[in-house]
Amino acid sequence: MSQRLLTETLAATKAAGRAALVSYLPAGFPTVDGGIAALRATLDAGADIVEVGLPHSDPVLDGPVIQTADDRALRGGVRIADVLRTVRDVHAATGKPVLVMSYWNPVSRYGAERFARELADAGGSGCVLPDLPVAESAPWRRHAEEHDLATVFVVAPSSTDRQLADTAAAGTGFVYASALMGVTGKRTSVDEAAAVLTRRLRAVTELPVCVGMGVADGEQAAEVAGFADGVIVGSALVETLLATDDEAMGRAGLERLTARLAAGVRTRTA
Incomplete structure (x- = not known):
């Protein structure tokens, strides 16, 4: 029920009249066991879904904060086996949906079918692949479907309406809408482009739209929860x-x- 758990969770938060809170932390940071404990802490404190980052040596879409954490994890010797153990342990302890967020190169080098199979065996619900072009994604999507995993693509405000439609049609689980152009990192306010992008996506897909990049506190979470299905x-x-x-x-x-972020998505501002 890997992908189904993700779908049911997003449906349940929508039925409750709120957005889902999705937390992200890289595996292996500050250590493998410490990262597992940290991810569990976010779920216990109110997150509905977690994304486990697969540390990469060239994280071109990530800002300095995540780059620093990835570097520490890699210097600590984290491997894909540790990422999969993180997924297994976090899911087993909480019963909540766990996805892996990864650049395509590590997955490709590991073997796409092997990665999909082992992720599903670990209880994972899917994979967020921010740099995998939709036009080149068919082989991965076949493996993901075979192992009941969601494939989540990332779209940006610069995407054309045709690109949004094609990306949403290829993806499953939800669409990850980047709130802004550029790399990840906290922002002092929510960019209006995020709401515009969400409206554009709703015109071409029935998949939930989860918005990320830049949310830093409960007030911003509440603002994004006013127009998105997930924060x-x-x-x-x-x-x-x-x-x-x-x-x-x-x-x-x-x-x-x-806890502040979870309170924010539960007091969404229209």
Whole structure:
């Protein structure tokens, strides 16, 4: 029921009259076990879904905060096996949907069918692939469908209406709408382009639209929840862990921030 769990979760939050909260943290940061505990902390504090980042040596779409965390994870020796263990342990402990967010190159080098099979075996619900072109995605999508995994594509405000329609038609689970142009990172306000992009997507797909990149606090989460089906938060959570070398303090900070974000999506502003 890998993909079904994701679909049911998004349907349940919509039925409850709110957006889903999706948290992101890279695997292996600050350690493999510490990363598992951190992801569990966000779910226990109110996140509905988590994305486990697969650290990459050339994260061209990520800002300095996530790049720093990825570098620490890679220097700590994190491997794809650790990413899959992270998925397995987090899902087993919480029963909530767990996706992997990865650049395409590591998945391709590992073997797309093998990765899909092992991700499904670990209880994963799907994969977010921000740099995989839709036109080149058919082989992966076949493997994902075979193993009941969602394939989530990322769209940006610069996408044409035709690109939005083609991307949404190829994807499953939800569409990841980038709130802004550029790399990941916290922002002081929500860009109007995010709401415009969400409206454009709703005109071409019935898939849920989850908005990410830039959300940093409960107020911004509430604002995005007013027009999106899901609010994705990554950099603000990673920054919280980077702020201390004490893992217990870091998790406590994650719990406080996630609780504020969870409250925000539950008090969505129209």
